[in-house]
Amino acid sequence: MAWDLGLAQMLRDDLAELDITEQKMFGGLAFLWNGHMVCGVHKGGALFRVGKDHSAKAQSIQGVGPMMFTGRPMKSMVECSAEACADDQRRGQLMTMAMATVRALPPKA
Template structure:
């Protein structure tokens, strides 16, 4: 498995009351809401789709950085360290930003 299953369970618990579907993507596990990627976990950490309007707030959270999965920054998506993801307060902050953004997207 290319990701930490315990950390995946933490995200599952955080998202338990929401209409979330899991899908293996990008060598990891993504969590989708209404068909839109919300967050995901991979070997090196997690990622959250916070949207471009929330990037500055998300990047201000310790442990967050721009997602450079393709070698260049991906707009609206942050990379989150394993240490930061394990911290309930920091994870909760970026998850709230991601949920706020993804809820505005049309269902797929």
Template sequence: MAYDAGLAQMMGEDLDGHMGITSKKMFGGLCFLLNGNMVCGVHKDGGMFRVGKSREAEALAIEGARPLDFTGRPMGGMVSVDEDLLADDQRRAILLQMAMENASSLPPK
């Protein structure tokens, strides 16, 4: 896998204690899911958060966040973040809260 295992561990620790959290290899990295719905993950260039389309603009206003565009087209409701943002506890916590709220609003898979 081409992602930073330390960043994956940090994100996993952020989610520790939340019921329904699992991890899965996706997008060439490791993703964390709540009841089968993606919350966040790490990839070779940093990480990603599924904040939902309604909060995408709010998430993109955070320094270090940009549209997620693995395919060359932005994936609505998802943001990609650099390693500096992931290392910042405050900014990471804000995006993680948005992503958890989004995943919690979706039916379990």
């Protein structure tokens, strides 16, 4: 498996009270709410959909940087190292930003 099962379980636990679906994506595992990706795991860490408005704040957290896809940064996504994600406070900050971003989106049909 290309991603850390323990990290996937941490994210799953963080989202346990929500109706979350899981989908293989980006060579990893994505967690979706109302059809929108909230976060996911991949080789080396996690990614969070924090939105453009929260991107700079998210990247100021130690261990967090821009999500690169095909050599370009994805403006609404950030990557978090596995070590940073193991810290409940840092992961919690990112999850709060990600859920605020996704809650602002209309449900997908």
